[in-house]
Amino acid sequence: MRLNLLAFLLFASLASAQNLQWMGHTWKPSTGHMAGVIAADPANLSIDKDGALHMRIVKKGDAWSGSEMFTTDDLSFGTYQWEIENSQIYAMDPTIVIGLFSYGPIHKIGADAEEEIDIEFSAWNNNQPKPINADFTVYPPTGHRRPNGVSAWEHNFYVNDRPAKTTARFVWTADKIDFYIMAGFVPISAPPEHVLQHDTLTNDGTNVPHVALPIGMNLWSFKQPPLHEWEIVFRRFDFSPAK
Numbered sequence: 001m002r003l004n005l006l007a008f009l010l011f012a013s014l015a016s017a018q019n020l021q022w023m024g025h026t027w028k029p030s031t032g033h034m035a036g037v038i039a040a041d042p043a044n045l046s047i048d049k050d051g052a053l054h055m056r057i058v059k060k061g062d063a064w065s066g067s068e069m070f071t072t073d074d075l076s077f078g079t080y081q082w083e084i085e086n087s088q089i090y091a092m093d094p095t096i097v098i099g100l101f102s103y104g105p106i107h108k109i110g111a112d113a114e115e116e117i118d119i120e121f122s123a124w125n126n127n128q129p130k131p132i133n134a135d136f137t138v139y140p141p142t143g144h145r146r147p148n149g150v151s152a153w154e155h156n157f158y159v160n161d162r163p164a165k166t167t168a169r170f171v172w173t174a175d176k177i178d179f180y181i182m183a184g185f186v187p188i189s190a191p192p193e194h195v196l197q198h199d200t201l202t203n204d205g206t207n208v209p210h211v212a213l214p215i216g217m218n219l220w221s222f223k224q225p226p227l228h229e230w231e232i233v234f235r236r237f238d239f240s241p242a243k
Helices: 002-017
Strands: 020-022 025-029 045-047 053-060 063-071 078-084 096-103 116-121 134-139 153-157 166-172 176-183 195-202 215-221 230-241
Touching: 020 045, 053 215, 078 096, 116 166, 116 176, 134 176, 134 195, 153 195, 215 230
Parallel strands: none
Antiparallel strands: 020 025, 025 063, 045 053, 053 063, 053 230, 063 215, 078 166, 078 230, 096 116, 096 215, 116 134, 134 153, 166 176, 176 195
16 A cells, blocks of 8 residues: 555656646646647757747657647636747748647636637648738637637738747737737736737627636647747746736
8 A cells, every 4th residue: 555655656746747837837738639730749848047938849750749738727817928039930831830828628618619719820831812820719618619610700810020029918808808919028017019910809798718718838730740840939928817
């Protein structure tokens, strides 16, 4: 019995060590399956000496892997913000996707295509009527899933500028969600500035999530493997709850 207890404690310690502590939150890396056609590998996530998060897509032999992680806590209405070091996010391989998002189903809150708020950077394999390299997307709350799991709302767009640093922000309230892509690093306490793209989704009772959700970050490949290895560096993530 004592040996079993010691084994359990050792296993629990190892499992805990796999989590990342970053920006005041505990993040659980994904293993194996994630969206797209490549697997997630926790080894592709790291935090450097300055506290920046590195997410990578790498190739080992013939196998590609990406990276994904989720907060262990659920966050509700407020301001969510990421500071991204790379200008390449606007011109990655056409299959690569960066997702910065809330996603309830990972904590069994709703089903897939529900309870999700996204900022994404991707050309989506260039399979669009016009060029895009980023989007804002929202999936509805539980009970309002759309036919075939389509989003409740999305705004696809093309950012012409290539700022060396980018701030991605969404402000989620009971009434609406405001999305921003901004050039440079903008403090979360400051109003939007140097705005490259902005849009608002107004709540009609069926389109805006209204329960606390975990936050996810991922770097993955859509429909086919990428052409190159990639590394994206996030200086920080911040959350400021609504007052």
